[in-house]
Amino acid sequence: MTENAKKILPRLDESLLTHLPPFSKLERRQIRVILDQASSRRYDEGAHIFEEGETAERFFMLLDGYVRVVRVTQTGEQVTALHIPSGQLLGIAKAIGRESYPATAVTATESIVLSWPMRLWDTFVTEYDGFATETYKTVGHRVGELNTRIVELATQQVEQRVANALLRLINQTGRKVDDGIEIDFPITRQDLSELTATTLHTVSRLLSAWEKQGIVESKRKRIKVTDPHALVELSQP
Amino acid sequence: MTENAKKILPRLDESLLTHLPPFSKLERRQIRVILDQASSRRYDEGAHIFEEGETAERFFMLLDGYVRVVRVTQTGEQVTALHIPSGQLLGIAKAIGRESYPATAVTATESIVLSWPMRLWDTFVTEYDGFATETYKTVGHRVGELNTRIVELATQQVEQRVANALLRLINQTGRKVDDGIEIDFPITRQDLSELTATTLHTVSRLLSAWEKQGIVESKRKRIKVTDPHALVELSQP
DNA sequence: CGCAAACCTTGCGCCAGCGCAAATTTCATC
DNA sequence: GATGAAATTTGCGCTGGCGCAAGGTTTGCG
Structure with missing residues (x-):
């Protein structure tokens, strides 16, 4: 409202x-x-x-x-x-x-x-x-x-594609927040999977793993990247 | 010459x-x-x-x-x-x-x-x-x-992609020959794999299988489709 | 003709990532 | 604050297709 x-x-x-x-x-x-x-x-x-x-x-x-x-x-x-x-x-x-x-x-x-x-x-x-x-x-x-x-x-593996997609999203539409860069619009695991040609399950697993490694933080429909550099690493073959 | x-x-x-x-x-x-x-x-x-x-x-x-x-x-x-x-x-x-x-x-x-x-x-x-x-x-x-x-x-499996690629090639550049349509230029398994994002091994296996089923005939660098309809079937999910 | 290079085939083992399933969390609404 | 819908997480087993390897065939060239 x-x-x-x-x-x-x-x-x-x-x-x-x-x-x-x-x-x-x-x-x-x-x-x-x-x-x-x-x-x-x-x-x-x-x-x-x-x-x-x-x-x-x-x-x-x-x-x-x-x-x-x-x-x-x-x-x-x-x-x-x-x-x-x-x-x-x-x-x-x-x-x-x-x-x-x-x-x-x-x-x-x-x-x-x-x-x-x-x-x-x-x-x-x-x-x-x-x-x-x-x-x-x-x-x-x-x-x-x-x-x-x-x-x-x-040419790329799923993990690389998702990392790349996230990087592109924060570049295009990222908003600087306290301790990282957040994607400026609500985005679901499903959306990300449609963007990277994978399944929402795989995206969910990847984000969970990355969250444990301190690379991203995410809530429902929100994703914040706290360590972009690590993502860049992951996105390279 | x-x-x-x-x-x-x-x-x-x-x-x-x-x-x-x-x-x-x-x-x-x-x-x-x-x-x-x-x-x-x-x-x-x-x-x-x-x-x-x-x-x-x-x-x-x-x-x-x-x-x-x-x-x-x-x-x-x-x-x-x-x-x-x-x-x-x-x-x-x-x-x-x-x-x-x-x-x-x-x-x-x-x-x-x-x-x-x-x-x-x-x-x-x-x-x-x-x-x-x-x-x-x-x-x-x-x-x-x-x-x-x-x-x-x-969205598609490798087999469907290769079938689709072949169909597109014979549509765009097909030449009617005796008992089928041949791709009008030399094309290697490698080329086809680069077109469909797979490996030349997989393309080779697929073509072999299709040849056994009488769908295609192929020599070195040449591919002839003898049963386009079957390919269309394969290209559908 | 014989050799080298390019192209093609096939077998085998492995694993990334999908499909399925079930449980859990979050949010909106009344 | 109860209810339901939407979103997310996680486990588990299976398989498509890749990587590796080895051998076969065709073509061009000296």
């Missing part, structure tokens, strides 16, 4: 966008236009922003929160392809020449999301300097991440 | 490009300009067209042959991310906002490759209608493939 209170919809204020890469170089007037055309919306934890295969009718910017990009197999298993932190565009199917979303976006926390109808895409690209470049950089970055995940899945 | 004789450098003729998606809509005059600025080159089997991390100074079109896109881990293992058939662009770092190539391109057969200096990229995008769209579609398609590979690696 108190959490909710903090996360009311923000006023559509210029300062929301000016510091974000795709828009940072724009004039106030341009930002104004962009904001006027945007819809703002709050999503609960676990909500789906868009679904794989759906016609891509809107594109999104994550203002606050975290999003998991997942695929679901025929047998219903979920596989997490990426984690997206706030400040990034998502659902940018047009930037990769697609008419439909290639995966499903699920909020990992309550999130605030801005969105625009896809028909504005071309306008944004032609009207706003740097927008195209930034979106292609975003795509490039994600392609890099996908490649990295493939290499990890192909 | 006779093989080589067939694969001399082609004359830079208009018909080379007119039927390829990125250029198909262009006028003869435009094709002429594009060809004038291109370099044509033949690569031996196993040659590297470009290396991961290298500054992306040129972009390429594969006119004939097949290319594997690979990453090499710190420990020297190779992981194949994609296979690219002829008629496609590659090394299009600019389309994903990168200054350097994100992976290494290795020829799987002798190949004929056209290339242009990257400084022409923006010109191509602005001057030639449909070029940008096609490149983004290419990117989109590859992102889809990468996602699929991640899901496969994460």
Whole structure:
């Protein structure tokens, strides 16, 4: 409840966008236009922003929160392809020449999301300097991440993959706390297992072992890394 | 030798490009300009067209042959991310906002490759209608493939992955022969294992088993699928 | 033709990590 | 503070597929 209170919809204020890469170089007037055309919306934890295969009718910017990009197999298993932190565009199917979303976006926390109808895409690209470049950089970055995940899945042991995943999470979304770095959103053993292609049981065992060694501390849905260096060691082959 | 004789450098003729998606809509005059600025080159089997991390100074079109896109881990293992058939662009770092190539391109057969200096990229995008769209579609398609590979690696057994890889190869690059479909380029057990994240031993065992069941026939570096339907069965969970 | 290099096959033992099962802890709600 | 749902922990046995090793086959080359 108190959490909710903090996360009311923000006023559509210029300062929301000016510091974000795709828009940072724009004039106030341009930002104004962009904001006027945007819809703002709050999503609960676990909500789906868009679904794989759906016609891509809107594109999104994550203002606050975290999003998991997942695929679901025929047998219903979920596989997490990426984690997206706030400040990034998502659902940018047009930037990769697609008419439909290639995966499903699920909020990992309550999130605030801005969105625009896809028909504005071309306008944004032609009207706003740097927008195209930034979106292609975003795509490039994600392609890099996908490649990295493939290499990890192909060559590393489960322990290394989980260690790597944790490191990536604290790098991207870590919050410094008293004696360590905590992952900034609720994450279950199940989530971690979907991210590392293993089972929640194995993740649980690993975390227990690491906790005994003083590398991490974890409560339900919370993980704090107290000795990142040790994790780096574990993540090396 | 006779093989080589067939694969001399082609004359830079208009018909080379007119039927390829990125250029198909262009006028003869435009094709002429594009060809004038291109370099044509033949690569031996196993040659590297470009290396991961290298500054992306040129972009390429594969006119004939097949290319594997690979990453090499710190420990020297190779992981194949994609296979690219002829008629496609590659090394299009600019389309994903990168200054350097994100992976290494290795020829799987002798190949004929056209290339242009990257400084022409923006010109191509602005001057030639449909070029940008096609490149983004290419990117989109590859992102889809990468996602699929991640899901496969994460959820499937080795046997299913190898079956899937074979099916994909015969779909993309299969050549109908007397009593089956043959993969159109030399492929070793090792190659297949790098494509499916397993060992050449396991691939060898699987192929032997399948050969006994009459699903495939294979010689050194050659694989022919005689019963694709059975493979489809095996590829399902 | 004979040799070396590259490629392929097969047997055997082992173990990381999964599946199953059951118990326990934590949290939200009334 | 009682109840139920969700998340987590832990034990145990089994097995897919890897590592190791040895031997066989095909191809290219001097």
